[in-house]
Amino acid sequence: MIEVKDLQKSFGDAHILKGISTTFDKGKTNLIIGQSGSGKTVFLKCLLGLFNYEEGSISYEGRIFSKLSDEQKRDLRSEIGMVFQGSALFDSMTIVENVKFPLRMFTKLSESEMDDRANFVLKRVNLENAHNKLPSEASGGMQKRVAIARAIVNKPKYLFCDEPNSGLDPKTAIVIDNLIQEITDEYDITTVINTHDMNSVMEIGEKIVFLKDGLKAWEGSNETIFKTDNEVVTDFVYSSELFKKVRKMYIEENL
Amino acid sequence: MNYLHSIGTYILMIIEIFRKPTKWSVMKKLIIKDIDDLIIGSLGIVAFISFFVGGVVTIQTALNMDNPLVPKSLIGFATRQSVILEFAPTFISIIMAGKVGSFITSSIGTMRVTEQIDALEVMGINSLNYLVFPKLVSLMLYPFVISISMFLGIVGGLAACAFGGFATVNDYITGLQDDFIPYHIIYAFMKTIGFAFLLATIPSYHGFYMKGGALDVGKASTVSFVWTSVAIITLNFILTQILLS
Ligand SMILES: Nc1ncnc2c1ncn2[C@@H]1O[C@H](COP(=O)(O)OP(=O)(O)OP(=O)(O)O)[C@@H](O)[C@H]1O
Ligand SMILES: [Mg+2]
Numbered sequence: 001m002i003e004v005k006d007l008q009k010s011f012g013d014a015h016i017l018k019g020i021s022t023t024f025d026k027g028k029t030n031l032i033i034g035q036s037g038s039g040k041t042v043f044l045k046c047l048l049g050l051f052n053y054e055e056g057s058i059s060y061e062g063r064i065f066s067k068l069s070d071e072q073k074r075d076l077r078s079e080i081g082m083v084f085q086g087s088a089l090f091d092s093m094t095i096v097e098n099v100k101f102p103l104r105m106f107t108k109l110s111e112s113e114m115d116d117r118a119n120f121v122l123k124r125v126n127l128e129n130a131h132n133k134l135p136s137e138a139s140g141g142m143q144k145r146v147a148i149a150r151a152i153v154n155k156p157k158y159l160f161c162d163e164p165n166s167g168l169d170p171k172t173a174i175v176i177d178n179l180i181q182e183i184t185d186e187y188d189i190t191t192v193i194n195t196h197d198m199n200s201v202m203e204i205g206e207k208i209v210f211l212k213d214g215l216k217a218w219e220g221s222n223e224t225i226f227k228t229d230n231e232v233v234t235d236f237v238y239s240s241e242l243f244k245k246v247r248k249m250y251i252e253e254n255l
Numbered sequence: 256m257n258y259l260h261s262i263g264t265y266i267l268m269i270i271e272i273f274r275k276p277t278k279w280s281v282m283k284k285l286i287i288k289d290i291d292d293l294i295i296g297s298l299g300i301v302a303f304i305s306f307f308v309g310g311v312v313t314i315q316t317a318l319n320m321d322n323p324l325v326p327k328s329l330i331g332f333a334t335r336q337s338v339i340l341e342f343a344p345t346f347i348s349i350i351m352a353g354k355v356g357s358f359i360t361s362s363i364g365t366m367r368v369t370e371q372i373d374a375l376e377v378m379g380i381n382s383l384n385y386l387v388f389p390k391l392v393s394l395m396l397y398p399f400v401i402s403i404s405m406f407l408g409i410v411g412g413l414a415a416c417a418f419g420g421f422a423t424v425n426d427y428i429t430g431l432q433d434d435f436i437p438y439h440i441i442y443a444f445m446k447t448i449g450f451a452f453l454l455a456t457i458p459s460y461h462g463f464y465m466k467g468g469a470l471d472v473g474k475a476s477t478v479s480f481v482w483t484s485v486a487i488i489t490l491n492f493i494l495t496q497i498l499l500s
Binding site: 045048050070073074075076077078080082084085086088089090091101102104105106 | 275277278280281365366369370371373374376377378379380
């Protein structure tokens, strides 16, 4: 479990996060949703310690990040897998080398054991025939899947994904969502996902934190998000015609 | 204020490069790759420039010597002194600030804007050690590049004599041996080590701490070239004062 208390972050005069408190549960897919520019990426990068923040605390199973020694931070980080918004694959390495990289850095596995493990996770993300391609030769969806494979190869306890399915077609997007959900259940890890995709919300939103203008506007799950009267949330959720229709049907059905 | 802040960050960066070292088995490969990119990859251009500039120095010296009382061997002497003392160590380093420096800034800068550096950090890797240390180590072979430059500069002068008829080859070789002071070579290599350090670290600094997108990578490379050159020229001045006077 990750606990966030009163997190505040500014860039110069711009106050981006204005005091966010929430928890992300173990064994669940926790979603952070909100409009573009609402601070989702900044929030995630604060969780990972990539940004310093002025106020607040973040604790991983009771380990308060800002109070850890360098050594302890390194240990904690070896338990973290991260999928960046732009995939962030190392473009000088082939796909399979990218996936093997965390193993090479942090384990004592032999070359063939690393190969086995990399093959296993690449298969897991349905990428079996692209091992020796460079990231620049792979499509956006393939890059995302490689990034997921790299994030999970060393069996993390925490998985962070920044818009894992943005820029993908609806079908691939759902495949990726399900994949993340399965991995979360299978390894019982704490998964935190940034998204503004309503399909993801419906599919895998076991816990949802809604950010607006740097504040937590709402918290719930995919069960409750369609029932809430919170205007900020309904405004966001029913901005699409499709969901407006779904809602209308839902209301008619329940009358 | 801004400059002070940059210098402070630069110094902290240098300390950070040596902390939390990357696994040796991985580092070894990175060093070999950087030797290939930075050292071997520069030999061609350095050889080309050295040979022809050496030739030109000889020709210019010859053309400006119209006093018949001055011996022709002075041409060899003048070429040797200018190539060993300044041309090879300093002039070539400015060229390398353009070639190697912009390569380093743009490759690290691209990793910054595409979040590859963040990806390293999230994994718990000391990205400065991972990225800059191998460059620093491979540039410790830079004196080797400069000795090739010295050699070819002098050979270029010899070729100019042999084919241009500005002096006889014998005169030139006699001149090369005149008043030879071995300390000058030591001085030149001490400078070179200093320049190698600047060549590895200043472009890395500009790439590592850059902000923005792809366009800014280009800008950072230009700024990095300017500052690396300024630093090399300044260090050259200081070291020459200390070591030769
Ligand atoms: N490094 C930075 N320096 C200054 N401002 C920043 C920086 N990173 C983000 N911001 C600002 O913080 C705000 C939130 O940005 P953020 O990237 O977190 O949005 P987001 O919710 O992830 O949006 P999207 O869905 O488009 O990815 C924006 O106004 C942005 O301009
Ligand atoms: Mg974002």
